[in-house]
Amino acid sequence: MIIQKMLGNGIRIVMEKIPAVQSVSMGIWVKAGSTDENENNAGISHLIEHMLFKGTEKRSAKKIAEDVDRIGGHINAFTGKELTCYYIKTLDTNVEQACEILIDMFMGSTFNPEELVKEKDVILEEIKMIEDSPEDDAHDLVSEIVFKGTPLESSIIGTPNSLKAITRKMIMEYIGKEYTTDSIVISVAGNFDTDNIFAIFNGKLTGLNSSKDKKKKPIPIYTPDYKVKVKDVEQSHLCLGVKGVMQEDDSYFPMVILNNITGGSMSSRLFQNIREEKGLAYSVYSVSQSYVADGIFSIYAGIGHNKIDKTLVAIANELKLLAKEGITREELQTAKEQLKSGYVFSQENVNSRMFSIGKNTLLLSRVLTPKEIIEKIDNVTMEDLYQITQRITDIKQYSGVLITNQEYNLHNSIKRFI
Numbered sequence: 001m002i003i004q005k006m007l008g009n010g011i012r013i014v015m016e017k018i019p020a021v022q023s024v025s026m027g028i029w030v031k032a033g034s035t036d037e038n039e040n041n042a043g044i045s046h047l048i049e050h051m052l053f054k055g056t057e058k059r060s061a062k063k064i065a066e067d068v069d070r071i072g073g074h075i076n077a078f079t080g081k082e083l084t085c086y087y088i089k090t091l092d093t094n095v096e097q098a099c100e101i102l103i104d105m106f107m108g109s110t111f112n113p114e115e116l117v118k119e120k121d122v123i124l125e126e127i128k129m130i131e132d133s134p135e136d137d138a139h140d141l142v143s144e145i146v147f148k149g150t151p152l153e154s155s156i157i158g159t160p161n162s163l164k165a166i167t168r169k170m171i172m173e174y175i176g177k178e179y180t181t182d183s184i185v186i187s188v189a190g191n192f193d194t195d196n197i198f199a200i201f202n203g204k205l206t207g208l209n210s211s212k213d214k215k216k217k218p219i220p221i222y223t224p225d226y227k228v229k230v231k232d233v234e235q236s237h238l239c240l241g242v243k244g245v246m247q248e249d250d251s252y253f254p255m256v257i258l259n260n261i262t263g264g265s266m267s268s269r270l271f272q273n274i275r276e277e278k279g280l281a282y283s284v285y286s287v288s289q290s291y292v293a294d295g296i297f298s299i300y301a302g303i304g305h306n307k308i309d310k311t312l313v314a315i316a317n318e319l320k321l322l323a324k325e326g327i328t329r330e331e332l333q334t335a336k337e338q339l340k341s342g343y344v345f346s347q348e349n350v351n352s353r354m355f356s357i358g359k360n361t362l363l364l365s366r367v368l369t370p371k372e373i374i375e376k377i378d379n380v381t382m383e384d385l386y387q388i389t390q391r392i393t394d395i396k397q398y399s400g401v402l403i404t405n406q407e408y409n410l411h412n413s414i415k416r417f418i
Helices: 044-051 061-070 092-108 113-131 134-146 160-165 168-178 194-201 252-263 269-277 305-325 329-346 350-364 370-378 382-389 410-417
Strands: 002-006 012-017 023-030 074-079 084-091 184-190 226-230 236-243 281-290 295-303 399-404
Touching (some): 023 350, 044 168, 061 074, 084 092, 084 350, 113 134, 113 168, 134 226, 134 295, 184 350, 236 305, 252 269, 252 281, 252 295, 252 329, 252 370, 269 281, 269 305, 329 370
Parallel strands (some): 226 399
Antiparallel strands (some): 002 012, 023 184
């Protein structure tokens, strides 16, 4: 059962009690990510996430780690385009200590200037690591193109120049503007006493501003574009992307199913055709990502340098076939079963339950029960899929990124080979 309450200062808390387990996962979610940044402070949300682990007024960074280990806990955090989450998982017998550590980090971090300098160097190495992973780099670059002119265009990690320019003063000002009570949700899942959890958090997250200014978010006309990055890589990395669906779109679940059929599993069309039948790629798949105000559908293939043309043709042909013949009822049923089982399996983990109720409460102000999600998957029809298919089958509407070891005109190739 999911229970939603509001703390005395207006922060929402959502709790799901699961008596059958012996663990508890709790997270503090903030509606602040790269979409809330600008050119001058790009990457600041991610930097703040790192800095919350670097020491509080009560604990050093080492003491935070020791105290978490002492209760057998696991603590972590992540930053996205629209949010940041700080979370801890522990045994149900240590829930009060875990909450106290999480609250101390969230409210008591000092943002020590010396630690700030060191952590910037850590993130600069993280930027290099992403650039050294052409697959991740290709996805980031195609996302920048598809979302060009919108807040979703921004990289979560920022750039070396923007990172170096961020000061402690900028961090404190950003927290004051973005870490407001109307932009924070606490989510808890596992075996716990709901009244006790409420009492632990109530009155602890004090001194925060109540609301943040609403930002104007432009909606430019999407125009396909292309980027080729030449570097010393062992294989070429092709990523194509087109506008997808937002989280609240009626076509959200049909798109999830269509993605599974197109390139979301080993039995998917792209995998079977491009890898198994033609042997063009070791890794080939599609991804559907949905945000509050927009979405992207992308196709990735890791291929030999001499197989770029053939892979483009193969992808285009699969999209044409999808547009012409649609999908079969057997494919629809198989995809539904795959998605339902994947969802049910994930919900057997308290972290996944905490992530689900926290993210949906923060971004959508509502939580779908597992039963409701299963029903939405089951209710997708052939007509629903036909409608959403039309959005992704014209390869000329795709933007493209290619990371390869040679000069290549991706735009001309798409026009020439398709």
